[in-house]
Amino acid sequence: MTVPYAWSPSIVDLQIFRIGQLAIISVPAEFSTMSGRRTRDSITATLKAAGFPANTVTVIAGLTNDYADYVTTYEEYQIQRYEGASTIYGPHTLEAFIQEFNKLADALAKGTPAPKGPTPPNLLDKQLTFLPPVVFDHAPFGKSFGDVVVDADAQYKQGSSVKVTFIGANPRNNVKLEGTFLSVEMLQPDNNWKVVFTDSQWETKFEWKHTSLLLGESEVTITWDIPQTQAPGTYRIQYFGDAKSLDQKISSFTGKSTDFKVMTPKEYIKHKHGMPKSVNRILKKNWQSLYKNKYRKSMSIVNKKH
Numbered sequence: 242m243t244v245p246y247a248w249s250p251s252i253v254d255l256q257i258f259r260i261g262q263l264a265i266i267s268v269p270a271e272f273s274t275m276s277g278r279r280t281r282d283s284i285t286a287t288l289k290a291a292g293f294p295a296n297t298v299t300v301i302a303g304l305t306n307d308y309a310d311y312v313t314t315y316e317e318y319q320i321q322r323y324e325g326a327s328t329i330y331g332p333h334t335l336e337a338f339i340q341e342f343n344k345l346a347d348a349l350a351k352g353t354p355a356p357k358g359p360t361p362p363n364l365l366d367k368q369l370t371f372l373p374p375v376v377f378d379h380a381p382f383g384k385s386f387g388d389v390v391v392d393a394d395a396q397y398k399q400g401s402s403v404k405v406t407f408i409g410a411n412p413r414n415n416v417k418l419e420g421t422f423l424s425v426e427m428l429q430p431d432n433n434w435k436v437v438f439t440d441s442q443w444e445t446k447f448e449w450k451h452t453s454l455l456l457g458e459s460e461v462t463i464t465w466d467i468p469q470t471q472a473p474g475t476y477r478i479q480y481f482g483d484a485k486s487l488d489q490k491i492s493s494f495t496g497k498s499t500d501f502k503v504m505t506p507k508e509y510i511k512h513k514h515g516m517p518k519s520v521n522r523i524l525k526k527n528w529q530s531l532y533k534n535k536y537r538k539s540m541s542i543v544n545k546k547h
Contacts, residue, residue: 245367249329252361254306255338257284257345264288264299264349266342269307273324276312276335277301280342287343291350307361312338378410378484379457386410386484387496390460393478396502398509400469403478407496409461410484412449414491421481422447423463428475428500437476444468461496467503475500 242248256267266284281299288297311327318325318332328334348355380386391406412422423445425438440447446464453459463478480496504512 245369246362246364250307250309250361252359253309254361255341255345256305257342257349259349262294262297264293264297264346265302266299267305268301268303268312268338269305270303270309270312270338271324272301272303272335273311273313273317275314275317279314279335280339283339284342284346287346288350291347293350375411375413375485377457377487377489378414378459380408380484381452381456381458384408386482386494387480389496389498391462393498393501396504396509396512397467398504398506399467399471399473400506401467403465403467403476403498403501404462405478405480405498406460406462407480407482409449409459409480410482410494411459412447412461412482414485415483415493417481422461423481424479425465426477426479427472428477434477438465471503473504473508474502476503477501 250269253269254267255269258265258267264284266280268280272280281301285297285299288299289295310329311324312334313325313328314335315332318328318334330337345355378386380388386408388408389405390408391404393403393405397403417440421439421441423440424436425445426434427437429435438445444466446466448462448464449459450462451459461480461482463480465478477500478498481493482496483491483493485491
């Protein structure tokens with residue numbers, strides 16, 4: 242249970258946040274229902290006794306910061322069902338958590354610093370991975386990373402989907418923590434582009450696939466499901482990638498679709514099937530002329546017969 246490092250933490254983080262009369266108890270384990278109730282009751286009493294308002298509300302928020310398995314009551318631990326048997330610090334685990342949370346609650350209510358306690362070990366350099374690394378990325382001959390393979394259409398209606406495919410690179414080169422692999426942007430009146438969607442939203446989808454594992458070639462397809470209420474206007478899709486060369490250097494690149502219009506269904510149908518007024522006028526004039534000539538010809542034949 243200690244190889245390559247301890248399977249369970251011996252130091253865990255405890256926190257309490259306050260938002261007005263709400264106290265959020267951040268627990269690093271899975272508390273049973275009764276354990277949560279006892280913790281809340283004890284912390285609420287401590288906060289009120291130390292100056293919090295009478296309408297103070299406490300809630301349990303887990304899992305936070307760490308994972309220390311389950312926490313059950315002393316009675317639940319004795320039964321040794323799944324949760325009790327997974328309370329790894331023994332039958333008095335809950336009492337230990339309540340004791341330490343009460344110390345934090347008292348310090349929070351009185352506005353006094355709480356002891357930091359010991360620091361958890363940094364195990365990042367001991368992590369094991371069985372996922373093969375990215376070897377390299379390569380763009381097809383005559384192409385560059387970010388080039389558009391399948392572009393957007395000129396117009397779309399609200400409620401439809403846009404799909405754009407780019408020459409891509411392995412997304413594991415840069416997983417974009419706090420960033421995005423894509424953006425949907427809308428053209429503003431001042432001719433600047435405003436990001437309206439990223440890869441963190443349900444309306445977008447980012448798909449990466451190898452087209453040649455041997456050559457390191459791949460493609461990225463970005464899909465935007467246009468909401469029914471999306472504002473009409475001019476949009477574009479951008480792709481943000483990072484490619485690894487044979488010498489293992491990683492470089493960033495971007496790809497852009499052509500601009501496209503988002504329209505209401507009524508505007509879309511009119512634009513898709515309608516004709517410019519000038520064309521309509523010409524067709525109408527030609528039709529009238531054709532009809533008149535045909536009518537005159539038929540009248541002429543009738544007159545001759547008479």
